[in-house]
Amino acid sequence: MSFPKDFLWGGAVAANQCEGAYLEDGKGLSVPDMLLGGDVNTPRTFLPKTDETAFYPSHEAIDFYHHYAEDIKLFAEMGFNTFRLSINWGRIFPNGDDEEPNEEGLAFYDRVFDECEKYGIQPLVTLCHYEIPWAIVTKYGGFSNRKVIDLFVKYAVTCFKRYKHKVKYWLTFNEINIACMDEGGIGNLYGLGIMEDEDINADHRIPLTELKSNPQRTFEALHNEFVASALAVKAGHEINPDFVIGNMIAHVTVYPLTPNPKDVLAAFDEDNLKNNFCGDIQVRGEYPKYIFRYFKENGIDPSFITEEDKKILKEGTVDMYTFSYYQSGCVTTGEDAEMTQGNLLKSAKNPYLKASDWGWQIDPDGLRYTIDKLRDRYPHTPLMVVENGFGAFDTVEEDGSIHDPYRIDYFRPHIKAMGEAIDDGAPLIGYTTWGPIDLVSAGTGQYAKRYGFIYVDRHDDGTGDFSRKKKDSFDWYKKVIASNGEDI
Ligand code: BGP
Secondary structure (H helix, E strand, O other): OOOOOOOEEEEEOOHHHHOOOOOHHHOOOEHHHHEEOOEOOEOOEEOOOOOOOOOOHHHOOOOHHHHHHHHHHHHHHHOOOEEEEEOOHHHHOOOOOOOOOOHHHHHHHHHHHHHHHHOOOEEEEEEEOOOOEHHHHHHHOHHHOOHHHHHHHHHHHHHHHHOOOOOOEEEEEOOHHHHHOOOOOHHHHHHHOOOOHHHHOOOOOEEHHHOOOOHHHHHHHHHHHHHHHHHHHHHHHHHOOOOEEEEEEEOOEEEEOOOOHHHHHHHHHHHHHHHHHHHHHHHHOOOOOHHHHHHHHOOOOHHHOOHHHHHHHHHOOOOEEEEEOOOEEEEOOOOOOOEEOOOOOOEEOOOOOOEOOOOOEOOHHHHHHHHHHHHHHOOOOOEEEEEOOOOEOOOOOOOOOOOOHHHHHHHHHHHHHHHHHHHOOOOEEEEEEEOOEOOOOOOOOOOOOEOOOEEEOOOOOOOOOOOEEEOHHHHHHHHHHHOOOOOO
16 A cells, blocks of 8 residues: 655645634625534524524634634644645625725635645645625525626636745635535535525525525536636636646445346436536536436526537646545435435445444445546546545543544545555545544534544534644544554
8 A cells, every 4th residue: 555655645624614703804704604503413504694693603613713823733743734725705705796805814814824834734725615605695696697607717816816826736616516416405505606585585494405496507507617617727727837726526426226237327327417427527628428318308408508618618627636535325216225314415325334423324445446436537637535534423531532433443444445546546646634623514514523633622502612622533643644644
């Protein structure tokens, strides 16, 4: 098992899940600022700003905005040479369509990148990690409006120019394929900034999984996002030819539940729609043929793909393919299969796998299978796993220690699987675990679903003093990085 010498090791966070300070220094509201927390069985809910007493987890999150120096120091102690974070779009353009960017927002990320530089940590920056400014949702209808392409490109160019000498690695949209997953309107809102008027104007809580959606609007908006991403990639390369700009796909690996050829075909189709479609466009620069059958069978008129857009997609292909991997799922055409929860996707339960408390099926072999498949699909494109991790309840012992062997048990075989994939010839260049420090869950809005090597004293009832503590897994990951993946 041999990780390359210059392998990127680190962790990943998103601004809305860690920063807090949701209106500080000129920031405007972004989508997650409108969402309440749920629990292990209940998804996050949308509540228009009518209830001042409600608890919105992103408003304070883990207060990274004021703790970033302490946190980056801890990451450096673990040996990170990369740190994936997102810029909160609403810090830079509070209303999405402001003439001038917000200087205080820009200055915050200067401070963060300078702190990384102090320790030789390369930032890997996501431009949009579910953080579309709320005003873009209400005023423009999110990416269903072509004007938002220009707003995004202006934002991207502002960041590229400002941080040209501080950031080399960029990602355009986090999990762009969330729009193709079937959890109600959650993908529309998080990924595309679309919410139907009836939901925006509701006077009661709406679970994210019950938001309304309209497939024609979804795929048109997703197309606009592909165009925005491609234009940003092109502009980025003009600003600094050394930039490495990637896409980001939520990879929910699927298997047929049985050897019934009908299940095999159903899994193949699902893999194409949910995992491959967006990556194929962003890596190869054109719509794959299989999607037109799906469009036809689902009454989606593809006339939104113009000749000019096709040219833009070709000119804005990505330099690397990055993805999140947490679990796998099964697909079946049978009707009586037991279903399980998952990251964005409900799927049939795999009898060979265990699952987390949230029903996410644990499958390290699936990671090797996925990387090997991507190696063959995109033979000339470097790959990076930019999210992988285990959400769990943690307990703080009386002496302040936190024993989390279950987290190490999750990571160990996943890291091993990456090593095997590298031995199989995969061009894997880096790995950032999800949530190296506890943060707010994207799916449930919980604090109790903890991912970190670093514990944060903050709880779902709004208590806690935000202090940080190392868990047992902290020293374990430090050792893994120090040995370049040998000592696991
Ligand atoms: C991915 C998101 C992350 C992150 C992760 C874990 O889909 O990109 O933002 O949160 O999933 O999901 P959750 O927070 O719901 O446990």
